[in-house]
Amino acid sequence: MKLSAGVVGTVVFLTAIAPLATDMYVPAFPRVAGELAASATQVQLTLTTFFVGMALGQLIGGPVSDQRGRRRPLLAAIVLMTVASVVCALTPSIGVLMAARFVQGFSGGWAMVIGRAVIVDLASGPRLVRVLNVIAGVGGVAPIAGPLLGAVILQVSDWRMSFWAVAALGVAMLVAVLVAVPESLPVERRHGGGLRAFAVAGRQVLSRRRYVGYLLVSGSAMGALFAYVATSAFVLQSMNGLSPIGYSVDFAANAAGMTVAALVAARLAGRVSTRRVILTGQIAALAAGVAMLAGALWFGTPLLLAIVCFLVLMTAQGLIGPNGGALASAEVPEHPGTGSALLGFVQWVAAGTIAPIAGLGGEHTAVPMALLMVGGAVLSMAGLALAGSSERNNYAWRSYARAR
Template identity: 35%
Template sequence: MPPSQPALSPLKVTLVLGAFVALGPLTIDLYLPALPTIASDLMTTDAAVQLTLTGTFAGLALGQLVLGPLSDAVGRRKPLLAGTALHVLASLLILVAPTVEVLGALRVLQGIGSAAGAVVALAVVRDLYSGRAAASLLSRLFLVIGVAPVLAPTLGGELLRFTSWRGLFVALALIGTASLVAVALTLPETLPARHRHPLRFRRTVTDYGRLFRDRAYVGLVLVAGLVIAGLFSYVSGASFVYQQQFGLDEQQFGLLFGAGAVFLIGTTQFNPVLLRRTSPQVLLTVAVLAGLVSATLLVVTAATGFGGLFGVAVPLWLVLASAGLGMPNAPALALSRHGEAAGTAAALLGAVQFGVGAAVSPVVGLLGNDALALGSVILAAAALAVLVLFLVVRPRSLPDVDEPAVVQEAEVPGVIAR
């Protein structure tokens, strides 16, 4: 190890990559408490403002499809730095966005920029780890992915005490800048030059084609996307359900929304403990079945009004708990099948997840932005996840993923194995 390169432990890997994977969820969710205010300020409709959220999801999906193969060709650091810089620039331009249309376009650019962190972080994990070790580290990162969208509205609500909705984008620009500095100073390149693939259109199409021919991989990607869909449905609809249907103010909404983080944190962080006793296949199966039961309960309480506010909130928290268990295990199983093209495989995984988010987020609004609409969308996603898992993935047919913990330890200077 070169003397100038500081040792990079798994904890530091988690912290550095966690900052980047948090950028996407924070970009999506920090402004949620301000959605009604933005609609009034820009003299537009609630549905139009929700489309700016869809634009962010679409940018994240598109950006990952491009940046994933690019990171397989030029390494991980350059796309990560360039994408995050684009995010910072778009965040600053939103400060002068005059209309909802301009805001929506800049949100797409924000999504593309933050896609770099989402896809490159997963590829870096696959560069360094595999099997149960990868699933354990992904549990830490998916804690960030899961908790950030739940805590972000709470943070946004508190920031709105001191600033306008545009000030939230100043905060995003500062977070992006801090992340840039962190990766520039601490994260080494994890993809050796001899393992890179030239960026050719035909090669990229071939790589994607090979992924699509892997039935189990495609099924796992779809399950991961549908699990995330429940979370994104909650994210896109909860501000209207809690504030308009139940009459909470911005700060009350943020606190209640953030309470769901307890359930995400609990199941996501308990996942590595469970992995010592059982397989990711079993945990994923439990997660999707629990999600279906929780979503069914939510629809029943929303339709009948049983329990009022907490009759809706408690089933939602159970949905979040099941998502926290499913989110790390589905990607770990999917990525374990294609380590030779980790960036491309992670890109397709992320694109499907955020593509589903882009498709789902306006549906809650179209159905009425109430608890029953929210529950119905979550239930549909949960039911589809169960069908795909058992009919397409067939978890019992998956091979054991208990491979060696570190894949390229000797090739990445400064990285210390667990």
């Protein structure tokens, strides 16, 4: 079975659901609070419940798809996500919105991890790295388009329309999967179900030292990324006086940098060591974090420094995240769904945990965020070291190809 352009395009579509479902309604937080008589903290918790759902959905969806196959669980997840989006649009209270956001995140994470597992089923070696980088690169359009689309919706309608838009995208995703995505996991490659089988598979996956190393590479990078997402508005607007339009342009430029880096990494797959590409990104991310910390401690976080550091950090993520995930998948070819599930779980737990920590210092200091940027880069480097040498990585690729 071949990996077609239709399959890749559909998986790109699936990976876009998280940034779209989040970024499209973030500009409307004040309106949500006013209409639902909720506090700012309660509205922020709708993000937390979404992230928790995303993490759990990926943790559970991967192993289930290893047992049941990819296509049917994927279709069920998209249907559930669409229904949850409709509930979000019709919600009468903040409590219902929190619950619906959890279900939306759970089903969206379920769909994302199965989409990734389909790619792992159908590609291997440098081609797997190339395809995952292309998916990350093209999917990087969503974080750019999300806030802009949400702002446009607020100009012509209310915040509920953003959830109707996500529901419409869910219907489009359902059609795309029905048309383009075949069952990629033959019956003979499936694993028995049950909690015991899941525990066994998880234990086998986590016993691979190199897999755990690449898991740390990707999870730490995700944490640094969401430290930026959670606090960049305060740093650029509250501390430096940048206008909302200026901030949106800068946010889009940074997302574009990440997209370009991921596409460049895709072109380098098979030509340059993937570990070397990751290390380049890690060094750049560490430099950005150190510069940001120095600026926050001694220079009042000047605007130009913050803009440059954010651009370097985001661009570096395009070199680290997709490549780390691809090498992690190569280490567990016998459990691609479980491997993808644990990877997604760690990434979204990092996102949900780091985001509130980054804001602990309030609106007028960038020190906590800068410390998290530095810490994320250092932990990511430690993960790369734990994963071992490039020679071992080459052996993993050969073992992966044989297993297929």
